[in-house]
Amino acid sequence: MGPEPSFSPQSHRKRQGAPPRKKACQSCTKSKVRCSLDRPVCSRCRLSGRACVYPVLSGGSDSSRAKASHFAIEDTTCESYPDASVLGTPSIDPLPEMPIPVAPSTSGSIWHSPIPPHRHVGTSGSDQSAYSFNFVDISLVPSANAGDIRDRWLRPYILPPLGQEEFPKVYHPFTLQYISRVLATYPRFMLKDSGLPPIIHWAQITGREMPRSLANCYSLVRLWEQAVPGSEAMVISTVEREMERLATEPPSPHDFDQLSSFQAYLLYSIMMYFSPRNSSAAVNDKTMITLMELAARTACNGLFCTAEVAHTRPSWESWIVVAAKRRTILAMYLFNSVYNADRLLPNFGADEMRGVYAPEDKELWSAHSRDGWEKSYDRYLLDWEDGFFEISELWRSAETGSTERRARIERWAQTLDEYGMMIFGVCSHLHGC
Numbered sequence: 001m002g003p004e005p006s007f008s009p010q011s012h013r014k015r016q017g018a019p020p021r022k023k024a025c026q027s028c029t030k031s032k033v034r035c036s037l038d039r040p041v042c043s044r045c046r047l048s049g050r051a052c053v054y055p056v057l058s059g060g061s062d063s064s065r066a067k068a069s070h071f072a073i074e075d076t077t078c079e080s081y082p083d084a085s086v087l088g089t090p091s092i093d094p095l096p097e098m099p100i101p102v103a104p105s106t107s108g109s110i111w112h113s114p115i116p117p118h119r120h121v122g123t124s125g126s127d128q129s130a131y132s133f134n135f136v137d138i139s140l141v142p143s144a145n146a147g148d149i150r151d152r153w154l155r156p157y158i159l160p161p162l163g164q165e166e167f168p169k170v171y172h173p174f175t176l177q178y179i180s181r182v183l184a185t186y187p188r189f190m191l192k193d194s195g196l197p198p199i200i201h202w203a204q205i206t207g208r209e210m211p212r213s214l215a216n217c218y219s220l221v222r223l224w225e226q227a228v229p230g231s232e233a234m235v236i237s238t239v240e241r242e243m244e245r246l247a248t249e250p251p252s253p254h255d256f257d258q259l260s261s262f263q264a265y266l267l268y269s270i271m272m273y274f275s276p277r278n279s280s281a282a283v284n285d286k287t288m289i290t291l292m293e294l295a296a297r298t299a300c301n302g303l304f305c306t307a308e309v310a311h312t313r314p315s316w317e318s319w320i321v322v323a324a325k326r327r328t329i330l331a332m333y334l335f336n337s338v339y340n341a342d343r344l345l346p347n348f349g350a351d352e353m354r355g356v357y358a359p360e361d362k363e364l365w366s367a368h369s370r371d372g373w374e375k376s377y378d379r380y381l382l383d384w385e386d387g388f389f390e391i392s393e394l395w396r397s398a399e400t401g402s403t404e405r406r407a408r409i410e411r412w413a414q415t416l417d418e419y420g421m422m423i424f425g426v427c428s429h430l431h432g433c
Contacts, residue, residue, distance in 0.1 A: 026053045043285055133203055135256035138318040140302030141309055148352035149329070150296030152336075153289050156345040168346035169337070175429045176341050179334050182422055184274035186331075187267050190221045198419035199328045200263055201320045201365070204256075211260035216242055217267055224271060232277050240282055243268050247290045255301050255321050262294040263328050270335060288339060295329050303329075303356050308388070313377045316370050323365065326356055330391070330423060354392040362417035383411070394427035401432075409433060 024035030025042050027050050036043040045052035186197040196202055205214060220239055227235045246265045252258045269291060273283040305322050307314035330353075337347045359365075361380055367373035389412040399405040413424055427433055 023055050026055065027051070038286060133317055133320075135317050135321065136254060138255060138315065138321055139306040140255065140318060140322060141304045141306055142302050143299045145352050146296045146299040149299055150292050152350075152352070153285070153292050155348045156340055168348055169430055171337060171341055171347065172429060175426060176338055179426060180274060180338050183270050183331065183335055183338070187221045187271040188225070190218050190267075191225055197263075197267060198417070199266070199324065199331050201324045202368075203317075203320050204260065204324065211257050213246060213257070213261040213264040217264040221267070221271065224275075236272070236277070236282065239268055239272065243287075243290075246294070251297050255298070255325075258294075258301075259298050259321060259325055259328065262291075262298045263324070265294055266291060266328060266332055266335065273335075273339070283339070288336060291332055291336070295332055298325055299329065308357070311381065311385075311388075313374065313381065316373050319364070319373075319377070323360060327359060327419060329353070330359075334426065349395065350391075354390070356391050357388045358391045358394065358412065359416065359420035359423055360388075361415040362420070363415070365417060391423075394424065394431060394433045396431040396433070405433075 023029075024037070025045060027045050028035035028042060033044065039054070041052040044050075186199065189195040189197045194202075196205070200214070204210070205218075220242060224235055224239060243265055246261050249261070252261070269283050269287055273280045303322055303325055305314035305318045307318070308322070333350055333353075340347050361376065363376045364373065364380060367376055386408075389408060393399075393405065393408060413421075416424060
């Protein structure tokens with residue numbers, strides 16, 4: 001894990017005066033090893049389960065600085081997620097004024113896109129009034145195992161329970177290279193007019209308003225890619241501060257806003273990790289823990305529409321939200337696989353995603369009108385009267401290679417877009433489906 005970057009802005013230092021030199025925790029000092037300085041628990045103490053005690057800083061008045069912090073995973077409900085301080089993320093000032101548009105905060109709606117609407121679907125500015133979405137009133141089935149997604153980062157460090165037959169997934173180096181090359185393109189999609197990474201639905205950035213997190217993401221990706229020589233450190237610091245803002249802001253009550261924050265954080269992580277600017281050190285264990293926390297919050301209210309479970313047609317808005325959720329979480333799992341492999345950590349199956357639907361028909365994802373989407377979904381219901389295709393059908397099992405399983409996979413593969421085909425390719429390499 002690379003050294004943790006500094007997130008303290010100049011304005012904070014002016015108010016507080018010259019900051020005292022940070023001291024390692026007592027455990028790292030005693031062992032004479034480098035301390036990550038994460039609060040309240042450093043990475044070494046977190047992984048070893050030791051009590052993490054920091055010395056009282058000179059002139060400090062907060063007695064909590066000397067308290068022992070024990071990292072513990074507790075069962076939480078959707079209504080009670082742990083505070084972001086559990087992740088060891090320091091508080092920061094809000095993102096400063098920037099020389100590019102930064103969106104104001106919104107709640108449960110969409111902000112006017114700085115990106116022109118999708119031209120390839122024949123949408124002009126005069127047609128925008130026809131695109132009216134209500135992403136507040138959506139109907140989803142709450143998830144009972146979102147906590148398993150949140151705690152997934154622990155898997156490489158904890159042995160499976162006795163009797164549980166689970167072995168690490170072995171990725172071929174070329175498969176990891178393929179995943180890396182594909183994921184690295186996702187932020188670059190946002191540099192183009194109407195550009196969309198395949199995890200973001202076009203309706204998320206079209207209309208009157210866009211979530212602040214995605215509006216900032218479009219701006220910061222452009223700032224990152226267009227940075228002049230000598231400004232790299234400033235750009236990296238700005239992106240890091242926005243990631244900290246996303247990590248520490250309270251969970252939104254709206255699935256749409258929560259999803260957008262998760263998508264933005266994932267895109268920043270991908271951009272920094274695969275960038276040639278030597279910024280991959282900024283993506284560390286804390287980044288991955290935060291990603292899984294945001295994924296769990298996103299999954300908490302549901303990864304299925306209520307109507308999907310009943311095998312009927314949901315509202316377009318409900319389907320857009322869950323389809324984008326499922327795509328983003330699967331992309332995060334692939335990114336995590338690359339991260340673990342680079343650090344020689346084992347990768348395990350995604351059993352908590354068993355039963356979740358695989359990426360759907362490209363006609364559903366790219367439909368540009370409500371009427372067109374509803375007609376496509378009605379056909380989709382007829383095509384899958386025997387049950388929607390689940391991601392776990394691509395995993396190795398007793399049914400792998402059977403005539404019935406192959407027929408369902410081929411039926412599904414005929415309808416895929418580029419994203420779905422990438423998921424299919426990776427699963428084929430891993431599981432021989």
